[in-house]
Amino acid sequence: MMEEPFDDDLDDDLDNSDTPRPPSKSQRKRDATALQDLGARLVELSATRLNQIPLPDELLAAVRMAQATTQRGARKRQLQYIGKLMRRIEDPEAIRQALDGLSAPARSRHSN
Numbered sequence: 001m002m003e004e005p006f007d008d009d010l011d012d013d014l015d016n017s018d019t020p021r022p023p024s025k026s027q028r029k030r031d032a033t034a035l036q037d038l039g040a041r042l043v044e045l046s047a048t049r050l051n052q053i054p055l056p057d058e059l060l061a062a063v064r065m066a067q068a069t070t071q072r073g074a075r076k077r078q079l080q081y082i083g084k085l086m087r088r089i090e091d092p093e094a095i096r097q098a099l100d101g102l103s104a105p106a107r108s109r110h111s112n
Contacts, residue, residue: 035086036086039082040079042063042082042099043063043066059089062082
């Protein structure tokens, strides 16, 4: 039985293609963790500040539930759920900017 020669050209075509490669599993995990951390920042807000941030109803309800949860394991599960909801949002950067905008005035008051 004769083996076919390996075609290097085929491998080069894959490397040089203009098709973007999907993010690695590690990068997806880093992104998911960052969104979960962003959700944790939402949970730490007061009700007044939370209402200043435009959130989908489902996410807002999940954040409020996490705020009311005192048991450690249940709170951790709720934060994971918030992270899952955050991954579904089209533009989580808008939430990050709104959070940064809320904390920016507080920082400027303390720096004087």
